[in-house]
Amino acid sequence: MKDILKKMLILLLVMAVLPVCAPAEETAVPPQEAASAPAEEIEVTDEEVNAFFSRALFIGDSVTSQLRVRIKEIQKKDKSFMKGCRYSTAQSYMLYNGSRKNASSNNVNLTLGGEELPLWKCVKKAGADYVFILLGLNDYVGEKIEKGIGWVDRIIDLCLEGSPDTKLVFMSLTPVTRSFCRKKDYRTMWDNYNAALKAKCEERGVYYLDIATSLKDEDGYLPKKYTSDGRCHLSSDGLDIWLGVLQDFARDRIREERAAQ
Amino acid sequence: MKNTNRLIALILACVLLCTVTAACAEEAAPAGEAVQALSLEELAAVILPDFEDLVPWYEEDLLDIMGIEGDDYTDFVYLTDDSGMEGREVIVLYCPSPEAAERVLASVTAYLARRVKETQNYLPDAWELLDKAVLAQDGATVLMISGPDAAAEAEAFLAAE
Numbered sequence: 001m002k003d004i005l006k007k008m009l010i011l012l013l014v015m016a017v018l019p020v021c022a023p024a025e026e027t028a029v030p031p032q033e034a035a036s037a038p039a040e041e042i043e044v045t046d047e048e049v050n051a052f053f054s055r056a057l058f059i060g061d062s063v064t065s066q067l068r069v070r071i072k073e074i075q076k077k078d079k080s081f082m083k084g085c086r087y088s089t090a091q092s093y094m095l096y097n098g099s100r101k102n103a104s105s106n107n108v109n110l111t112l113g114g115e116e117l118p119l120w121k122c123v124k125k126a127g128a129d130y131v132f133i134l135l136g137l138n139d140y141v142g143e144k145i146e147k148g149i150g151w152v153d154r155i156i157d158l159c160l161e162g163s164p165d166t167k168l169v170f171m172s173l174t175p176v177t178r179s180f181c182r183k184k185d186y187r188t189m190w191d192n193y194n195a196a197l198k199a200k201c202e203e204r205g206v207y208y209l210d211i212a213t214s215l216k217d218e219d220g221y222l223p224k225k226y227t228s229d230g231r232c233h234l235s236s237d238g239l240d241i242w243l244g245v246l247q248d249f250a251r252d253r254i255r256e257e258r259a260a261q
Numbered sequence: 262m263k264n265t266n267r268l269i270a271l272i273l274a275c276v277l278l279c280t281v282t283a284a285c286a287e288e289a290a291p292a293g294e295a296v297q298a299l300s301l302e303e304l305a306a307v308i309l310p311d312f313e314d315l316v317p318w319y320e321e322d323l324l325d326i327m328g329i330e331g332d333d334y335t336d337f338v339y340l341t342d343d344s345g346m347e348g349r350e351v352i353v354l355y356c357p358s359p360e361a362a363e364r365v366l367a368s369v370t371a372y373l374a375r376r377v378k379e380t381q382n383y384l385p386d387a388w389e390l391l392d393k394a395v396l397a398q399d400g401a402t403v404l405m406i407s408g409p410d411a412a413a414e415a416e417a418f419l420a421a422e
Contacts, residue, residue, distance in 0.1 A: 062346065062384075069345035072316045086325060090375070091346075092383040108379045114328020114368055116375070228344055236343075 042258055044251040047080070052250040054084030057128035059098070059110065059119060062091035063174060063233060064134050070239040088112045088122040095135035099151035101158060120158035123166055130253070131159070132209070132246070134171040137232060142173070142189030149196050156204050169207040169249070170197055174242075175215050175222040180231045187220045211245050299421075301338040301353050308417045309351060310410075315340035327368045329354070333361040348380060348387030350394070353404040353418050366398045369405045 058064055068087045075081050088110040098119040103109040109116040112125050123131050133155070141148035152170065159168055172194040176186055194212060201208035215238055217223040224230070226238030234242065299307070306312045318339040323329040334354040342349035352369060356362035373394055380388035394407035395415040402422055406415050 065345045069316055069341065069343060072318055072322075073343055075319075076317065084321070086321075088325075091379045093379070109375075111375065112325060114324075114326065114371065228346070233344075233346060 042255045044254045048254055049247055049250045050080050050082055050084075052130075052254055053082040053246075055129040056085050057123065057126040057131045058085065058087045058089065058134075059122060059131060060089050060134040061093040061138055062089075063137060065089040065091055066228070066234055067239055067242060070236060070243070073236075086112075086126050086128065088117075088119075088126070092138055093135065094138045095141055095148060095151050095155075096139055098133075098135050099154040099158075118158075119155060120162050123159045124162040127163070128166060130167050130169055131163075132169045132171060134174075134211075136173050136193065140186075142186055142193045145189075145193050145196050148193060149200050152197060152200055153204070156206060167207060169209050170201050171209045172197065172212040174232070174234065174238075175212050175220065176232045177224070177227050177230055178219075178221045181221070191220070207249075209245065209249055211242050214241050214245055301336045301355065304418065304421055305338045305340065305351065305353070308414055308421075309340070311349070311408075312340070314343060315349070315351065316343050323354075327372045329365055329368045333357070333365050346384055346387060348376075348384065348390035348407055350376075350391070350405065350407045351414070352406070353402070356401040356403060359401055362398050362401045362403050365403045366396075369403055370396060373405055 058067065060067075064087070068089060071082050071085065075083070090108050090110050092108050093110060094108075097103075097107050097109070100118055101120070103116050103118045103121075105116075110119055110122050111117065112122045115125075117125065119133075136142075136148055139148060139151075156168060159166060173190050175190060181187060190212070194210070198208040198210075215222055215226055215234075222232070222234075222238070226235055226241065227233065228235045228238075302317070309315065318326075318341065320331060320337075323334075323337065323339060324331070334356050336355040338351065338353050340351040354362075354365050354369075356365055373391065373396055376391045377388065380391055382388075390407040390409075390411075393411065394405055395411045396405045397403070397415060397419070399419050399422065402419065404415055404418055406418075408414065
């Protein structure tokens with residue numbers, strides 16, 4: 001009897017001690033208290049980058065038209081590459097025309113859905129999360145920086161009024177070749193415009209994306225390997241450099257969005 | 262008698278000619294049927310000498326660039342040069358009805374007008390090709406082809422209907 005009572009006592013003691021020794025339950029930490037992993041360490045897949053661009057719109061002139069064609073070419077082998085990305089481009093389109101409230105039938109206009117529209121209406125119609133804009137080459141905007149920045153200001157006003165949730169991304173002017181600069185050295189003018197564009201974007205709280213630096217040679221020109229016409233348009237290699245910059249931008253935004261959740 | 266024999270010989274020759282012609286037409290029909298079974302993309306691969314160098318565009322581009330709705334065509338091929346700067350373009354659509362074809366033709370006509378405007382005084386070589394582009398509707402088929410042999414290529418696409 002005593003033995004049985006002893007054993008029962010030991011069992012009761014063991015059962016009493018066991019919960020204390022068991023590992024403590026992990027308590028859920030409120031998200032705001034959790035230490036976020038550094039943004040740059042968050043892995044982003046190609047699928048996520050492609051999905052990012054499915055909610056993007058590209059606006060531009062012949063250079064952006066080239067980017068569009070390059071993406072189509074890549075899609076011959078990889079249909080998922082930047083699938084769903086939309087475009088509104090017109091060769092010879094000007095930054096000045098982009099700043100107008102209405103599209104004039106006398107001018108070259110952007111189109112979306114087969115309809116000729118002013119820039120801000122293309123942005124509104126597309127309903128994209130991100131709108132990438134590259135304009136100014138046809139205006140030779142490096143020669144009229146103040147006017148050009150005024151047009152950029154106007155574009156931001158119109159776009160944000162029509163599409164307040166859209167994130168605008170102004171891309172820097174791409175460099176030009178040594179041959180293009182034979183009569184006038186546009187390098188400094190282009191750089192000065194890009195600096196002013198960057199400052200304006202920071203002032204207005206929109207994105208500025210430097211696509212020029214990666215395309216320049218050591219003298220600040222667009223080198224032969226990156227040009228298709230020996231002047232200002234890009235070769236496949238040059239377009240791929242630009243695509244790399246865009247993909248990096250997408251990864252950074254995705255990481256920011258995830259880190260903020 | 263002589264004239265009668267000549268007449269009989271002539272009649273026999275005519276009958277023979279008609280028989281041979283009919284036989285050739287029957288042989289041609291199966292080949293025509295085989296070509297019709299090809300998709301427009303496959304047809305383009307046969308007709309266009311630079312097919313492999315051209316870049317294909319998709320349904321979303323027909324909608325975004327030209328406003329052509331998916332219900333207005335049953336098959337299409339939309340190709341451009343790989344630089345986007347040369348003015349070489351091939352757009353062919355099979356439509357479900359002549360009414361749909363008319364809508365598509367209006368969209369493609371407007372598109373071509375825009376392309377001509379944006380390349381004029383900007384990309385002269387491209388402008389020249391686009392300005393001379395073949396734009397046609399034949400029943401339920403609509404096409405726009407710009408290139409050095411646009412007329413012959415257009416004829417080939419229409420003959421394959």
